[in-house]
Amino acid sequence: MAEIDFMSTLHKSTQRDYLARVNDHEYPKAKAAQLAKKFSYDYWDGDRRICYGGYRYIEGRWEKLAREMATYYQLPDRARILDIGCGKGYLLFDFLKVLPNAEIYGIDISEYAISNAKEEICGSLQVGNATNLPWSDNSFDLVISITTLHNLYSYDLNKALREMERVGKSHKYLCVESYRNESEKANLLYWQVTCEAFNTPKEWEWWFDHTGYTGDHSFIFFE
Secondary structure (H helix, E strand, C coil), X not given: CCEXXXXXXXXHCCCCCHHXXXXXXXXXXXXXXXXXXXXXXXHHHCCCCCCCCCCCCCCCCCHHHHHHHXXXXXXXXXXXXXXXXXXXXXXXXXXXXXXXCXXXXXXXXXXXXXHCCCHHHHHHEEECCCCCCCCCCCCEEEEEEXXXXXXXXXXXXXXXXXXXXXXXXXXXXXXXXXXXXXXXXXXXXXXXXXXXXXXXHHHHHHXXXXXXXXXXXXXXXXX
């Protein structure tokens, strides 16, 4: 298990006004979080003050990440890849640009995201929960979960990490939100709308050991 930074460049490309997120008059933090946690229209394509503000496919945005992971993990041409918390499937779609013969699978709790997924791969995506993956042991050459598992309460996080370990072979990677100091903790609290697992890196590592997760990981910090 290693800490590998695949995500910070994408994360830092977004400018964030933390205080505006908390103090907005129309969508104060509590209201925004209440709407976001439905993981429906408001979360993906509603007002930017709630969450993404229009989650659309951007050519090349995810391809670099897909290529980096395919190279790093030396994935075979016909790799079986699972994305837990796949959203609208944009990363999986770009994986096919890198590995055209790959078998891709995605699962997400959001019915809205799956219904509005990238049309070319919608048949490879399904609604479901990270705590109960409908695949057998060792089914995938690569299992990924990006900015998803921190949205789970402890009892579900425990199950989800064990499930991720179970269905993957040797290569697994996840990215979660975290904090290293009080400033980053405050920014995370101000910005997030769906996070439930507020853990420092050491606490995340405890979770990995506790659940037997052997894959790689990285953290997103709100600096």
